[in-house]
Amino acid sequence: MSSSYKEILAYNEKWIAEKTASNPDFFNELCIEQKPDYLFIGCSDSRVDPDIFTGLDLGNVFVHRNVSNIVNPIDLNVASVIQYAITNLKVKHIIVCGHYGCGGIKAAMEEEGIGKNSPWLQIIKDIYRIHKTELEKIKDETKRYDRLVELNVIEQTENVIEMDCIQSLKGTQDYPAIHGWVFDMRTGKIIDLDLDSKADDKLAPGNRSFFIKLKSLFKK
Structure with a gap:
């Protein structure tokens, strides 16, 4: 059951009281700086909140979310987030997380509503x-949609790996581990697709990622 607007504000007051009761310096410590080990790139879906299903607390995870967890090579938003995360925050892990039952994936395949003419979802159509x-x-x-969710995560994870700012760190201690996850809302389970880039830099041997293809177009 969703909370009313006033209930949200009331909860905030209660939350502040609980935090300061257990640690009077909680908010003073929180505002000093952030040192997260994780960058989480996920879907905007309201049911996919990494703070909830990972147990990571405030300050432990840097988050970027958009429709269908897409790492678009020409999206300055996600590119800036990744650059800041690895350069300024020195994150150790980058997680690309999709989820079964993703509305963006379904819209792209059914070509209805926003999926009919959306250039954003064209990326998913190309993966299909x-x-x-x-x-x-x-x-x-259902299984076909589930598999497309997984393929989308694989592609977006590869796009992260191919970013210049990530490639420039190869061979250094700052090179992050890059993971592909799917969150299964039907069970609450995190499914690790085992795409750790430190173990294998090529997620799809023989196939050039969309990132590389687009970069080659801009270089012409």
């Missing part, structure tokens, strides 16, 4: 097209 043979072999519609 590239993996069309595999996906169309999956007769169960």
Whole structure:
């Protein structure tokens, strides 16, 4: 059951009281600086909150969220977040997290509503097209959507790896571990797709990522 607007403000007052009761310096310490070990790139879906299902507290995770957790190579927003996270915050892990039941994935495939003409969701449509043979072999519609969610995470994780600011750190101690996750809302489980870039820099051997393709276009 959702809270009313006034209930949210009332909860905030209660939360402040609880925090200061256990640690009078909590907010003084909180505002000094942030030193998160994790950058979380996730979906804007209201049911996918990393603070809730990871147990990470305030100050432990730097967060960027957008529709369908897309790392668009020409999106200055996500590029700036990643640059700041690795250069200023020195994060040790970058997590790209999708989720089963993603509305953006479904909209892109059904081509209804925002999915019909959305240039943002065209990225997902392209992923579907590239993996069309595999996906169309999956007769169960739910399982097909689930697989596309996973393929989208793989592609966006590779896009992170191919960013110049990430590549420049290869071979140094500041090079972050890069992970692909799917959050299963049906069970609450985090599914690690085991795409740690430190173990294997090539997530999809033989396939150039969209990031590389787009970079090559701008260099012409």
